[in-house]
Structure formats: C-alpha cells, structure tokens
Amino acid sequence: MSEEQFNEALNEDGSLASPVLPEGVKNYLIxxxxxxxxxxxxxxxERMATCAPFPDALKTLNxxxxxxxxxxxxxxRTEEHREVTTDWLNKHGFKFHSLLMGKPRGGNYHWIxxxxxxxxxYTGEFTHLVEKEVTIEVFKNHK
Known part of the structure; x- marks a missing residue:
C-alpha cells in the first residue's frame, strides 16, 4: 500500500478514515x-537523537x-518526543506510514x-516472519 493510497482513505466529510487493507497487505505495529x-x-x-538503528530492522522494515x-x-515515547523520534526515523531512512506515541510502558500486553x-x-534478531503453531489464550467460549 503506497503512502498515497494510505492517505486517500477519507470519510465523506473529508476526515481521515481507517483504511481497509487490500488482500495480502499486513499492518505492522512496530x-x-x-x-x-x-x-x-x-x-x-538526549539519547533518542544519537542511538543507532539495528541494521536488520531497517532493512527488513523497509x-x-x-x-x-x-x-x-x-x-x-511520549508526545513531547514526537519531533526527535520522527527526525531520527527519517535521518536513518526508515519508511513508515504513521507514528503512535504513548504506548503503555511495561510489556504485559494483552490485545483484545x-x-x-x-x-x-522481538528477541534480538529482526528477520522476515515464518509461520509457527503455538498455544494462545482465548476467551472461554471461543470455538
């Protein structure tokens, strides 16, 4: 999905709409x-502007x-870090569509x-993904 296609997803009133992704297109939250x-x-x-990207992440994400x-x-990172973060991503050549700030810190996420x-x-090496069968938690009445 090109940046133009991503940005063209508008409601009738001209406001930005959440795009429906074409078949086979993934939406990565990184x-x-x-x-x-x-x-x-x-x-x-102060370290946000000077840290180096992981080369494998840059290559794979692009x-x-x-x-x-x-x-x-x-x-x-908080909203006050948006400019330094955007500048850093652009400086290192990361291609991206959007940037969401303020994810809760910690790491025990459960997305419903x-x-x-x-x-x-992520465990230390950024590569392409492979399919693997694993055990997951589901709602009690899930079939």
Missing part, C-alpha cells in the same frame, strides 16, 4: 526502543514497506480485538 534500536528510556531523551505493507511505529491479531516478540 515498537522502537529495544526493537529497532537500543532500549532508550523516556527519562534519557522491505515490508516496499512490498506494500503498512508500517506504524507504536512507542512508549474483533479482528485477527498476530503478535511477535
């Missing part, structure tokens, strides 16, 4: 600190973007949605 660069806490914002997937960075949700924990 953390920043500890995932595409070293783990920089909000309490050390490939996904070029394949038409949607890249959204979702970070625990009426759509299929896939989650992959």
């Amino acid at each position: 953390d920043i600190d500890g995932t595409i660069t070293e783990d920089v806490p909000n309490e050390e914002p 490939e996904w973007y070029d394949q038409g997937h949607v890249i959204c960075f979702f970070t625990s 949605d009426n759509h299929m949700v896939r989650a992959t924990r």
Whole structure:
C-alpha cells in the first residue's frame, strides 16, 4: 500500500478514515526502543537523537514497506518526543506510514480485538516472519 493510497482513505466529510487493507497487505505495529534500536528510556531523551538503528530492522522494515505493507511505529515515547523520534526515523531512512506515541510502558500486553491479531516478540534478531503453531489464550467460549 503506497503512502498515497494510505492517505486517500477519507470519510465523506473529508476526515481521515481507517483504511481497509487490500488482500495480502499486513499492518505492522512496530515498537522502537529495544526493537529497532537500543532500549532508550523516556527519562534519557538526549539519547533518542544519537542511538543507532539495528541494521536488520531497517532493512527488513523497509522491505515490508516496499512490498506494500503498512508500517506504524507504536512507542512508549511520549508526545513531547514526537519531533526527535520522527527526525531520527527519517535521518536513518526508515519508511513508515504513521507514528503512535504513548504506548503503555511495561510489556504485559494483552490485545483484545474483533479482528485477527498476530503478535511477535522481538528477541534480538529482526528477520522476515515464518509461520509457527503455538498455544494462545482465548476467551472461554471461543470455538
């Protein structure tokens, strides 16, 4: 999905609408600190401008973007860090569609949605994804 197609998703009144993704297009929500660069806490914002990206993350994410997937960075950095974060992503050549600030810190996330949700924990190497069968938690009456 190109940036133009992503930005063209508008409601009748001209307001931005959530786009319906074409078949085969994935919407990636990617953390920043500890995932595409070293783990920089909000309490050390001076490091946000100088940390180096993980080369494998930059290469893989840009490939996904070029394949038409949607890249959204979702970070625990606060709104006051938006400019330094956007500048850093652009400086290092990350291609992306959007940036969400203020993700809760911690890490014990449990995303509940009426759509299929896939989650992959970053463990030190950013590569393309493979399918794997695992045990997951579901609602008690889930079939």
